[in-house]
Amino acid sequence: MCSPMPFSNFSPTFSPAFGCTESEDMRKPCCDKQGINKGAWSKQEDQKLVDYIRIHGEGCWRSLPKAAGLHRCGKSCRLRWINYLRPDIKRGNFAQDEEELIIKLHALLGNRWSLIAGRLPGRTDNEVKNYWNSHIKRKLIKMGIDPDNHKLNQYPIRPQPQHDVPPNPTDTTSMNVACKLRVSSTDNDGVSDAASYLEDETPAAVSNLDLDLTIAFPSSPIKIIEENQKKTASIVRNDQEEQHTAPTLLLFR
DNA sequence: AACGGCGGCAACCGCCGTGCT
DNA sequence: AAGCACGGCGGTTGCCGCCGT
Numbered sequence: 010m011c012s013p014m015p016f017s018n019f020s021p022t023f024s025p026a027f028g029c030t031e032s033e034d035m036r037k038p039c040c041d042k043q044g045i046n047k048g049a050w051s052k053q054e055d056q057k058l059v060d061y062i063r064i065h066g067e068g069c070w071r072s073l074p075k076a077a078g079l080h081r082c083g084k085s086c087r088l089r090w091i092n093y094l095r096p097d098i099k100r101g102n103f104a105q106d107e108e109e110l111i112i113k114l115h116a117l118l119g120n121r122w123s124l125i126a127g128r129l130p131g132r133t134d135n136e137v138k139n140y141w142n143s144h145i146k147r148k149l150i151k152m153g154i155d156p157d158n159h160k161l162n163q164y165p166i167r168p169q170p171q172h173d174v175p176p177n178p179t180d181t182t183s184m185n186v187a188c189k190l191r192v193s194s195t196d197n198d199g200v201s202d203a204a205s206y207l208e209d210e211t212p213a214a215v216s217n218l219d220l221d222l223t224i225a226f227p228s229s230p231i232k233i234i235e236e237n238q239k240k241t242a243s244i245v246r247n248d249q250e251e252q253h254t255a256p257t258l259l260l261f262r
Numbered sequence: 263a264a265c266g267g268c269g270g271c272a273a274c275c276g277c278c279g280t281g282c283t
Numbered sequence: 284a285a286g287c288a289c290g291g292c293g294g295t296t297g298c299c300g301c302c303g304t
Binding site: 047048049050082084085088089092093135136139140142143144147 | 269270271272273274275
């Protein structure tokens with residue numbers, strides 16, 4: 010799912026089908042929900058799971074709880090291992106570059122957290138998803154950016170310079186901001202293409218992902234010309250003015 | 263000090279794709 | 284071909300700690 014499994018060859022005794030004989034365990038429900046612990050994991054449970062996977066490796070999650078002496082559903086064990094116990098988990102705050110990468114990848118892939126997390130070594134999909142929902146989403150909303158489609162859905166909360174033509178606040182379509190990506194897709198319809206594009210890349214290559222998330226108001230040809238003239242003029246303006254005329258996502262400056 | 267609101271995060275739920283019988 | 288179980292994924296929930304009143 011995410012980064013390559015460090016324990017894939019963890020133990021020479023690893024057998025993917027450990028405790029998973031067809032006659033005994035195949036084609037049975039995941040768990041009968043009876044006598045199954047739920048909720049937070051205790052240290053003892055964590056230790057049991059870690060110890061078991063250290064010896065036997067991952068595989069056959071359904072039979073794992075029984076084999077490891079855990080009163081948990083296999084899914085729960087898998088989740089606990091992947092999201093918390095794996096030794097390559099990078100815990101702690103997200104770095105600025107990680108945050109930027111998440112935003113860029115989300116613009117490309119949407120809510121495909123496992124794909125996004127796969128580009129962030131040591132981060133899990135759950136962690137990325139939580140960070141997006143609790144931090145980034147709010148941040149973007151504050152900036153007047155729709156976190157779902159990465160378009161400007163309201164004018165950024167900042168004083169407007171007189172020389173700029175303010176968008177009609179009642180015309181929401183004119184407020185749309187296109188995220189221009191230098192990859193094959195330019196909108197959500199291209200997500201699958203972009204996803205496959207990403208999937209073919211190595212993590213190292215992704216770090217060079219050249220995403221231009223400059224945003225611009227879609228307009229008529231005349232307006233586009235006017236935009237270009239403004240942009241050209243804005244080059245010689247100071248940085249503060251430039252922020253008003255060329256609404257680029259601040260995060261990518 | 264007590265209480266309530268809020269945010270962060272771990273964990274669960276339910277669906278889907280895949281592979282096996 | 285159909286049915287079933289498994290693994291994986293995204294959405295959602297609920298607990299817990301922090302902070303303000």
